[in-house]
Amino acid sequence: MATQTEPNAYGLVINGDSVTTVAGEYFETVNPATEKSFARVARGREADIDRAVTAATDAFDDWSSTPPEERGRLLNAVAKEIRSEKEHLAQLETRDNGKPLSHARNDVETCARYFEYYAGVADKVHGDSIPLTDEYVDYTVREPLGVTAQIIPWNLPSNIFGRSVAPALATGNTAVVKPAEQTPVTAVEIAKIASKVGVPDGVLNVVPGYGDEAGAPLSSHPDVDGVSFTGSVPTGIEVGKSAIENVTNVHLELGGKSPNVVWPDAHLDSAIDSTMTGIFANAGQVCSAGSRLIIHEDIKDEFLNELVERIEQMDIGAGGTDPDMGPLVSEEHFKKVIHYLDLGHEEAGDPLVGGKAVERDGYFVEPTVFDNVDNNMRIAQEEIFGPVLSVITFSTEAEAIEVANDVDYGLVAGIHTQDMGRAHRFARDVHAGQVYVNEWFAGGEETPFGGFKQSGFGREKGLAAVDAYTQVKNVCMDITPK
Secondary structure, X not given: OOOEOOOOEEOEEEXXXXXXXXXXXXXEEEEOOOOEEEEEEEOOOHHHHHHHHHHHHHHHHHHHHOOHHHHHHHHHHHHHHHHHOHHHHHHHHHHHHOOOHHHHHHHHHHHHHHHHHHHHHHHHOOOOEEOOOOOEEEEEEEEEOOEEEEEOOOOOHHHHHHHHHHHHHHOOOEEEEEOOOOOOHHHHHHHHHHHHHOOOOOOEEEOOOOHHHHHHHHHOOXXXXXXXXXXXXXXXXXXXXXXXXXXXXXXXXXXOOOEEEEOOOOOHHHHHHHHHHHHHHHHHOOOOOOOEEEXXXXXXXXXXXXXXXXXXXXXXXXXXXXOOEOOOOOHHHHHHHHHHHHHHHHHHOOOOEOOOXXXXXXXXXXXEEEOOOOOOOHHHHOOOOOXXXXXXXXXXXXXXXXXXXXXXXXXEEEEEOOOHHHHHHHHHHOOOOEEEEOOOOOOOOOOOEOOEEOOEEOOEOOOHHHHHOEEEEEEEEEOOOO
C-alpha cells in the first residue's frame, strides 16, 4: 500500500495527497548545469496510473456539476497562489531544466496567466441555438470529456502544465498529469498548490515517471476520455495509436522546423533580435523555434555579420546566474545535439560561429550558425531541438514560400518585412498553424496554437482549447401541438 512520501522527496499527487508509489520506488532528477542530482522523485508505474485515474473518475461527477463560476474562482485562486510562489517555482524549474532564471520566472507567470485566463472562460462555455422550422427548437450543449490525461514535455514544464490543465479543469474535466521524467518537480508543486487553495481531491493528479512505465499506461488507459500530448513525432504517433485503440479524443502538439523569412525592407536590428530569440531561447529547446533563417540575398552578409557579433557576446552559464543561454536538459539530449553539430560540419562546412560543446561541467553547447545550407540537408529538415541555426538564401517571394513549406513540419512560421501585402500573402501561403509577423513568439495565452502536417493536430491556448476539452451534444425538440 502506498504511504506518504519520504522527507525531502517529491511524491505523486493523488486524490489531494502527496504519496509514494505502490512499489515505493524513486528516481533522481539532475541539474543539467552541474550533472548532479538535486531531488528524488517518486517513480510512477501502471498501478499508480490506475490509482490516479480512479481518483479522477470518482471526482468527475461532482467537479463537472460544480457551478462554472465556482470553478472559475478556484482557478483564479490557483493563479494567485502560483504568483505568490513564483520565485520558489522558478528556482526549482531552473535547477530541473537548466534555463535562465528570468526565463523560468516568465514561464511560471505564464502558467499563472493560463489559470487566470481560463478562470474567466469557465462560465462562458455555451452552446448554440440552431434555426429550423417553426415546429422545432434545436440547440447544442458543450459538455466536458471526462477524465483527461496531460503528458507534459521537459522544455517548458510549468508553462505547458498551465496551458493543458487550466482549460481542462475550467470546462469541468478532471486531470491526470504525467510530467517529463527530466523535469517533474514543478508539476508536483503546482498540484499541491491546487489542493491548498481548495480544488477538490481527485480533480488534479500528478504521476511522475518514465514514458514507457507511466506515460504509455496513461495514454492507453480505457477510463481516460481525452489525451493531450506535447513532444516528439515518434512518441506522439505512439500516444495517438494507443488513444485511438480506446476511441479516445487525442490532441498532439509535436515538432517543428520553422522558417524565419527576412526581407531587405525589414527593420534589421529588430529582425536580428527576433532571430536570436527564436533560436536561442531555452537553448533552442522549443518546438516553435525559428531554426531555419531564410534570408534575402541582398542583406545576407550585413545581417549575418551583425548576428554573429551579437552571438559572440552571449553569456552561457548555469540558469541560476541568469545568463543569456543555459545548458541542454540532459546528457541524452546533449549527445543528440552534438551529433547534429557533427552532421552540420559534414553537410555545410565550418559554422560561422559555435559548432561544439562548451568545455565545462554540464550539458552546454555553443550557439551555432551554419551558413550556405541547402534546404535538402538533414540539418535543414530534421528537428535538432538545440541552439543551431541553418541559414538559407532566397531571391524571390515564390522561392521564399517554396523553401518555407519544403519540410514535413508546419507548426509556426515568421516573416520580417514592412510590406503588409507581402506579409498577408506569406500568411496565406505558408503551411503553418501560427504565423509571426515582425516578432518571433508574438501572441500570448489568448491565441490558438497547434500545427499542420507532422507538427500535429488540435489546438490549445485561447478559446480554441474549449473545443479540445468539450464535446457537443445536440438537442432537437418537436414543439408542435399534439
